[in-house]
Amino acid sequence: MKTLSILLFSGIVAVGNVWAADGFLKVNAKPGRAGVFVDGKYVGPAKNYGSTRKYTLPEGEHEIRLSEPRYEDLTKKVTITGGKTTKLSEVMTASPLAQGPFGRIRVTNGDKYDAVYINNKFYGHIDEFDNFAQGILIPPGEYTVRIQPVTGNPVETKVTVTANQITFVKAKP
Incomplete structure (x- = not known):
């Protein structure tokens, strides 16, 4: 029984260490409909991850790109720390308006x-x-x-x- 308890505790500690390797990213972007790309992969619109939801990312440096067709793309590097939340707040620059017909x-x-x-x-x-x-x-x-x-x-x-x-x-x- 003592061996079983030690094995179970070891498993919990190991799983805890895996979880600690992940951190979180919150994005507050204007406009909120901007697409968020993490290391080149689309993960969703920025408005989904501002106040209540967050991206789970592995610990380390990541490239974040905000993209919206009426604005200039914006790229930033962020460092994610295990168990911590990193916040990114950005205002994108509007592009000139296109001329019709459309x-x-x-x-x-x-x-x-x-x-x-x-x-x-x-x-x-x-x-x-x-x-x-x-x-x-x-x-x-x-x-x-x-x-x-x-x-x-x-x-x-x-x-x-x-x-x-x-x-x-x-x-x-």
Whole structure:
């Protein structure tokens, strides 16, 4: 029985050490709809991880990129300490407004936090572009739209956008 207790205690201490290797990141970004990328991987919109939720990250240095199509991308390095919360607060710089005419891309049939890329540029998450009043205003032309789920394989579609028309893209085949 004494041996069993020591083994159980050792297991708890070992698991505690694994947990201690992770730290947390809170992001407060303006605009809140900016996409957060950790070491190049999209993890969700910034507004999800500001006040109550946080990203769990392994201890060490990480590159954080904030991306929003109407703003200049912002990249910062942060150091995560095990068991501690690191806070990142940033205000992004607005880009000049584009000139019309525009067509609209609407994305349907996906999970709300799946990332949407157009010609390899991050544009937001599906929840921003999936109903009658939403969409991505974009100049007419040919584009490659990629939907990148938080987990799983991306779906890529080539579309032609026409002025004053809505082009629908299905996130799942």
